[in-house]
Amino acid sequence: MAYGIYAGLIHAQSMRDEEAGVRPISEANTRERCERLAEAREKLLATPEDEWARGIVAKASQRPDLFTLPQKAASNSSRPAKEAYEAFASIYDDFNYRNDYEMWFGVLLPELEKRGLKKGRLLDVGCGTGRAFEPMLRRGWQIQGSDISTAMLVEAERKFGDAVALDAADAAELPVYGEFELVWALNDVVNYLTGDGDLERALRGMRVNLAADGMVLFDSNSLGLFESDFTGGNSEGMSVGEWTWRGLSDAAVAGAIHEAEVSGAGVETHVHRARHYTPEEIREAMAAAGLGYVVALGQTEEDGQVVLVDPPDEQRDHKIVYIGRAA
Numbered sequence: 001m002a003y004g005i006y007a008g009l010i011h012a013q014s015m016r017d018e019e020a021g022v023r024p025i026s027e028a029n030t031r032e033r034c035e036r037l038a039e040a041r042e043k044l045l046a047t048p049e050d051e052w053a054r055g056i057v058a059k060a061s062q063r064p065d066l067f068t069l070p071q072k073a074a075s076n077s078s079r080p081a082k083e084a085y086e087a088f089a090s091i092y093d094d095f096n097y098r099n100d101y102e103m104w105f106g107v108l109l110p111e112l113e114k115r116g117l118k119k120g121r122l123l124d125v126g127c128g129t130g131r132a133f134e135p136m137l138r139r140g141w142q143i144q145g146s147d148i149s150t151a152m153l154v155e156a157e158r159k160f161g162d163a164v165a166l167d168a169a170d171a172a173e174l175p176v177y178g179e180f181e182l183v184w185a186l187n188d189v190v191n192y193l194t195g196d197g198d199l200e201r202a203l204r205g206m207r208v209n210l211a212a213d214g215m216v217l218f219d220s221n222s223l224g225l226f227e228s229d230f231t232g233g234n235s236e237g238m239s240v241g242e243w244t245w246r247g248l249s250d251a252a253v254a255g256a257i258h259e260a261e262v263s264g265a266g267v268e269t270h271v272h273r274a275r276h277y278t279p280e281e282i283r284e285a286m287a288a289a290g291l292g293y294v295v296a297l298g299q300t301e302e303d304g305q306v307v308l309v310d311p312p313d314e315q316r317d318h319k320i321v322y323i324g325r326a327a
């Protein structure tokens, strides 16, 4: 019975697809559509009135499934992050209670605004439990969140219900959700992209979702942070109450993958695998993804306040914040 209904739905969808002149989903023709979409986005940046390009972009935002490549063969590289966050979700908000997003955005948003950010739609890649949502909803943004971990998304949905659109997706295979004035990946998301090429794939997906004058922002952990939090056993700075964060790697190595273990009450013991990216690797990935490099700022804390410093320093700063826009 259930199968009959399901088959009926598929049939109805393919009838609609036929009427709309789209071919059924297959890897070859999806790849072709993605290429056409990339071409259309390029064209729209140069000639916003181009009808052909507008049509393709509009269709892509109505039917993201048709313009999203199927799982990449090497998607195993995303599995450790998914597994870690399926476990970590149960304590994520309590573990990170010290992170004050309102304070953080009080320094991040002015950096974007002075470089031309316009208020509108936000795509939050690796949104997790939605720590960024409340401050951005309060500022009048419309939000699409996306994350690889369904447990994190369930928590976000419990807190925000219909106020935010949510979708489960790998950042390295991001669907086309629409056109966004701001696309960001906050708080180490890019460090969880450990496979070769995953960073470039994710940045390309972020770029494809940009409105013509949209901006991209993401942060990446510094080598100094990998040294303090991913090496040398228990990290006092990261452990919280009854939960222990334990660095498992021998040394912090530029460009390498590092590991840390989380354990304690109410959480299944699990391992975080995170890759350090050198500023040069990030610049190259941005360029390859068609993103113009606007600025990199070092993020540190002084007297409990978040401070952004130009130029960044891999030892002094905890994170480096990168800002880009469509090249």
Ligand SMILES: C[S@@+](CC[C@H](N)C(=O)[O-])C[C@H]1O[C@@H](n2cnc3c(N)ncnc32)[C@H](O)[C@@H]1O
Pocket: 078, 081, 082, 085, 125, 126, 127, 128, 129, 130, 131, 132, 146, 147, 148, 149, 152, 169, 170, 171, 172, 185, 186, 187, 188, 189, 192, 193
């Ligand atoms: C440290 S959390 C940050 C969550 C949220 N941005 C915040 O600021 O609280 C990292 C997030 O990245 C997500 N993540 C890791 N790898 C991912 C991938 N390949 N695709 C999408 N999300 C990913 C995790 O599931 C997790 O929610």
